[in-house]
Amino acid sequence: MKSKLGICIFSILLSIGTNTFFHSLEYREWIYSNLFSSSKQKDPCKSFVFLEQDWEVSELSGKKIGTFSLPRNFSDLDHSGLLISKSIHFSELPDCELSLFLGKTSEGAKLFWNGVLLSERSEANKQFKFSYDKKKISNSIPIEYDHKIEILVSEYFENELGILEGIPSIGNSKYILQKHYKFQIYYLILISTFLLLGIYLVFLSLQERQLESHFYFGTFLILFFLFSFFGSEWKYELDLDFLFCKKAEYISLSFLFPFFTFFFSKFCRDKHHPFEFPLFLWAGFVSFLFIQSSSPLELDTLNRTLLQPSWIVYLWVLFKCLKARSSEHDGAGFLGSICFLVFSILLDIISARAWIVFPRSSEYSVLGFILFCSFRISGRFVEMKNRLKSWNEKLQEEVTLKTKELTESFTNVRSLKEKQDGDYFLMSVLQSCFQNKIRSVGDFKIETLVSQFKKFEFNSKPGEIGGDIICIEEIRIGGRKFLAILNVDAMGKSLQGATGALLSSSMFKSHIDSSASGFYTPETWIVSLYRKIHGLFQSFDGNLFATGILAVLDPENSCIFFLNAGHPTSILLRNNISGFIENEISYKMGIPILKEIPKVQCISLKENDSIIFGSDGREDLRSRTKTGEIHSFSELFLLEVSNTKADLVLLKNRMSEYGDYIDDLSLVSIFRKVNPQKKSRDLWRETSKRKNLQKGILIWKKGDKKIACSFFSKLSADDPKDKDLAYITAWAFWKTGELEKAKTYSEKLLYRDPKNHQNLILLAKIYFQLGISDVILLGLLEDTRSDVQRMFRPTDYFKKVS
Numbered sequence: 183m184k185s186k187l188g189i190c191i192f193s194i195l196l197s198i199g200t201n202t203f204f205h206s207l208e209y210r211e212w213i214y215s216n217l218f219s220s221s222k223q224k225d226p227c228k229s230f231v232f233l234e235q236d237w238e239v240s241e242l243s244g245k246k247i248g249t250f251s252l253p254r255n256f257s258d259l260d261h262s263g264l265l266i267s268k269s270i271h272f273s274e275l276p277d278c279e280l281s282l283f284l285g286k287t288s289e290g291a292k293l294f295w296n297g298v299l300l301s302e303r304s305e306a307n308k309q310f311k312f313s314y315d316k317k318k319i320s321n322s323i324p325i326e327y328d329h330k331i332e333i334l335v336s337e338y339f340e341n342e343l344g345i346l347e348g349i350p351s352i353g354n355s356k357y358i359l360q361k362h363y364k365f366q367i368y369y370l371i372l373i374s375t376f377l378l379l380g381i382y383l384v385f386l387s388l389q390e391r392q393l394e395s396h397f398y399f400g401t402f403l404i405l406f407f408l409f410s411f412f413g414s415e416w417k418y419e420l421d422l423d424f425l426f427c428k429k430a431e432y433i434s435l436s437f438l439f440p441f442f443t444f445f446f447s448k449f450c451r452d453k454h455h456p457f458e459f460p461l462f463l464w465a466g467f468v469s470f471l472f473i474q475s476s477s478p479l480e481l482d483t484l485n486r487t488l489l490q491p492s493w494i495v496y497l498w499v500l501f502k503c504l505k506a507r508s509s510e511h512d513g514a515g516f517l518g519s520i521c522f523l524v525f526s527i528l529l530d531i532i533s534a535r536a537w538i539v540f541p542r543s544s545e546y547s548v549l550g551f552i553l554f555c556s557f558r559i560s561g562r563f564v565e566m567k568n569r570l571k572s573w574n575e576k577l578q579e580e581v582t583l584k585t586k587e588l589t590e591s592f593t594n595v596r597s598l599k600e601k602q603d604g605d606y607f608l609m610s611v612l613q614s615c616f617q618n619k620i621r622s623v624g625d626f627k628i629e630t631l632v633s634q635f636k637k638f639e640f641n642s643k644p645g646e647i648g649g650d651i652i653c654i655e656e657i658r659i660g661g662r663k664f665l666a667i668l669n670v671d672a673m674g675k676s677l678q679g680a681t682g683a684l685l686s687s688s689m690f691k692s693h694i695d696s697s698a699s700g701f702y703t704p705e706t707w708i709v710s711l712y713r714k715i716h717g718l719f720q721s722f723d724g725n726l727f728a729t730g731i732l733a734v735l736d737p738e739n740s741c742i743f744f745l746n747a748g749h750p751t752s753i754l755l756r757n758n759i760s761g762f763i764e765n766e767i768s769y770k771m772g773i774p775i776l777k778e779i780p781k782v783q784c785i786s787l788k789e790n791d792s793i794i795f796g797s798d799g800r801e802d803l804r805s806r807t808k809t810g811e812i813h814s815f816s817e818l819f820l821l822e823v824s825n826t827k828a829d830l831v832l833l834k835n836r837m838s839e840y841g842d843y844i845d846d847l848s849l850v851s852i853f854r855k856v857n858p859q860k861k862s863r864d865l866w867r868e869t870s871k872r873k874n875l876q877k878g879i880l881i882w883k884k885g886d887k888k889i890a891c892s893f894f895s896k897l898s899a900d901d902p903k904d905k906d907l908a909y910i911t912a913w914a915f916w917k918t919g920e921l922e923k924a925k926t927y928s929e930k931l932l933y934r935d936p937k938n939h940q941n942l943i944l945l946a947k948i949y950f951q952l953g954i955s956d957v958i959l960l961g962l963l964e965d966t967r968s969d970v971q972r973m974f975r976p977t978d979y980f981k982k983v984s
Contacts, residue, residue: 443499625740
């Protein structure tokens with residue numbers, strides 16, 4: 183309790199001390215004169231001669247009322263105008279230029295020196311009709327032994343009549359003006375600190391959204407600066423429009439209390455009072471009336487009758503907030519500071535209403551309030567510093583110990599890093615062994631690009647490692663030469679992804695070696711490889727997946743067979759127009775449950791056509807924004823394929839303009855060159871195929887079914903993209919009892935066209951005879967509602983091809 187009371191008293195004394203310091207700048211000569219005055223008359227050229235006593239006050243008719251001291255408000259005498267006079271005598275004539283400082287008077291006061299009307303300083307350039315809040319200084323007054331000063335005052339504002347502020351004095355013009363301007367400069371510096379601090383707090387709150395109370399207090403300080411500046415004498419020194427300045431002063435005043443209440447309510451209770459917003463609207467309404475006003479008298483009336491009475495509600499809200507803050511350690515200090523600040527503001531209001539004569543003090547009380555807040559913040563910093571010092575003493579030994587441990591750990595980490603880079607290097611070497619450098623085959627040009635996300639350096643040699651890999655090998659299927667292509671993107675980066683890529687490329691190489699002695703078509707070869715890699719990844723219990731393109735290029739027939747296992751859609755570039763190819767893709771390799779027939783695509787490439795395969799690293803980029811979001815630029819990638827004409831290096835650079843790569847990247851481009859001889863050869867092959875097919879059908883009808891099967895098999899091998907030939911060959915082998923070959927050709931058609939009901943029924947019979955049970959095939963058969971017997975007649979195909 184005592185500590186809280188002490189903080190409260192300290193805050194009040196701080197505000198009083200601030201007021202005393204700044205008032206002493208203006209009244210210190212008067213105070214010194216009263217404390218150390220002598221009976222000898224002072225020299226006005228060396229010191230100020232104060233004239234605050236023995237002023238005769240008379241009615242305008244000449245009737246004497248009495249003798250008074252200045253400054254004083256004579257509105258209590260019930261007169262609209264008075265004559266105030268005083269006689270002074272110099273024993274010696276001053277040898278300097280003298281000025282008379284009168285202070286602030288009621289509007290319309292006139293000063294007579296020995297019966298002559300004196301003008302104020304800069305009267306010749308005066309552009310103001312009003313000057314009621316300006317301190318009157320008359321320069322170059324005539325110097326004689328005896329003088330009589332007469333001041334004619336009249337009432338403009340209600341209850342304002344006389345010399346309202348300042349001690350009348352005579353002195354050296356140089357000293358009087360120097361003192362006046364020095365005080366104005368000090369005052370401007372003081373209120374400028376409010377402006378700078380307010381701007382700082384506003385910008386700080388805009389950076390930190392949680393500091394909402396700082397925004398309100400900063401706005402309050404900016405408004406207080408505007409109120410003080412436009413109410414000061416700087417508007418006269420800068421020749422600003424008087425009515426505009428008074429409107430700006432009153433509008434700033436109307437919003438001072440709302441923003442201070444917003445600040446204190448948010449600071450103390452972290453929520454706003456229900457009355458705050460209606461009061462803010464009321465302040466806005468009064469400000470609108472201020473803008474529409476046409477005279478200072480109207481502004482003063484609106485302020486006294488509408489604005490000032492509403493401040494009672496603000497005071498009630500403030501003390502409600504202080505009650506909520508009272509439990510805090512600094513609550514009493516805030517109570518004292520706020521009470522003194524409110525007291526100063528009320529004192530200024532009473533003084534403005536001319537009920538008492540007292541200099542303005544609210545500006546200095548605000549400074550005292552800010553200083554108290556600064557002391558409290560610095561006190562907390564001191565407490566934190568002491569706590570940190572004790573913690574540092576306790577933690578110093580632990581820091582030394584931890585530093586030693588960290589040094590040892592760093593040495594171990596560096597050693598492990600070297601070993602890890604060695605592992606990376608070994609893995610990258612193993613991966614490079616599988617990446618064949620085949621660049622062309624027949625009429626086709628092949629371009630590849632692999633860029634791994636993980637970069638490393640081992641023994642000053644740069645390298646990279648990741649989950650993307652491209653393998654290209656020559657294979658033989660049915661006695662003909664094909665080109666097998668594998669593009670895999672294994673899950674994970676660095677070692678995990680590299681392990682998946684290495685496993686898939688190893689399985690690719692193994693499948694090529696093992697399939698040399700088997701009976702395959704391009705489709706069944708691709709599906710067999712897909713199932714091997716899929717089965718291998720399944721053994722990792724869902725910890726390893728991979729997407730990829732498994733493709734077989736037939737250079738003789740200018741076509742490519744491929745299976746998309748979760749890879750981004752392939753792109754065909756034809757006539758400088760790019761487009762996506764496949765509508766359906768198969769599951770990723772390694773998915774625990776596989777319940778679908780793999781889908782193999784076949785596309786014929788024309789001259790100057792390009793087909794592009796690639797991993798998802800090609801289009802998943804991180805945008806260069808503050809949020810750094812990841813976007814898929816698939817449509818833009820498709821557009822850039824056309825713009826770059828499938829140049830992979832240029833395509834990679836163009837895509838990097840949209841964002842940063844965040845994953846491994848692999849791209850394969852297959853381009854068919856122009857070959858004029860190929861067209862005539864293809865036409866001859868098509869004519870020969872039809873003749874041989876007719877010949878095979880005639881042989882079949884004659885009863886030489888095995889010879890006919892060899893014809894059909896040879897025709898299907900020469901033109902593997904023909905689905906009708908695949909079905910005829912499968913049906914012929916089934917009829918002759920060669921079930922394995924029948925199964926191969928029927929599966930070839932199944933992977934190309936899984937909705938072909940005739941082939942589904944044929945394959946079901948083959949599986950039944952071979953003792954194979956396929957749940958997926960049975961599910962496909964359940965979807966058909968056609969006449970199975972009619973669909974099974976192969977004569978329809980014979981008629982069509984003959």
